[in-house]
Amino acid sequence: MPLDTARSESRPERLTAHEARQRLEHERNSRLLQLRAIEETERDASDHLMAAQQESLQRVLKEVEKAFERIHDGTYGTCQDCGQPIPVERLEILPYARCCVGCQRRTA
Numbered sequence: 001m002p003l004d005t006a007r008s009e010s011r012p013e014r015l016t017a018h019e020a021r022q023r024l025e026h027e028r029n030s031r032l033l034q035l036r037a038i039e040e041t042e043r044d045a046s047d048h049l050m051a052a053q054q055e056s057l058q059r060v061l062k063e064v065e066k067a068f069e070r071i072h073d074g075t076y077g078t079c080q081d082c083g084q085p086i087p088v089e090r091l092e093i094l095p096y097a098r099c100c101v102g103c104q105r106r107t108a
Helices: 017-040 048-073 088-093 101-107
Strands: none
Touching: 017 048, 017 088
16 A cells, blocks of 8 residues: 555655645645636736646646545555656655656656
8 A cells, every 4th residue: 555554754655645635635725726816817818828827727636636536546656657656755745746757757
């Protein structure tokens, strides 16, 4: 299982399910606030930058929801490409990461 139930070391190899949920909830709330701010901003219909930002935020929100699903099904923290654990440092920075850095580079 990719999540530990408790932290026993100063530098854990995995996030606990609770920690992962907290990080994802924070990420979701932050993105929702940004999205609301964009939606409340009066803008010209030709403002492509704002539209692109809105689309980007919506994509991240979808990734966050998929990460919650991975927590639920027990695959959170495991690279979807190679099956190896995603380093905790990556998940702390990008809690909705689906792949390890190596696999992400190969697919980018």
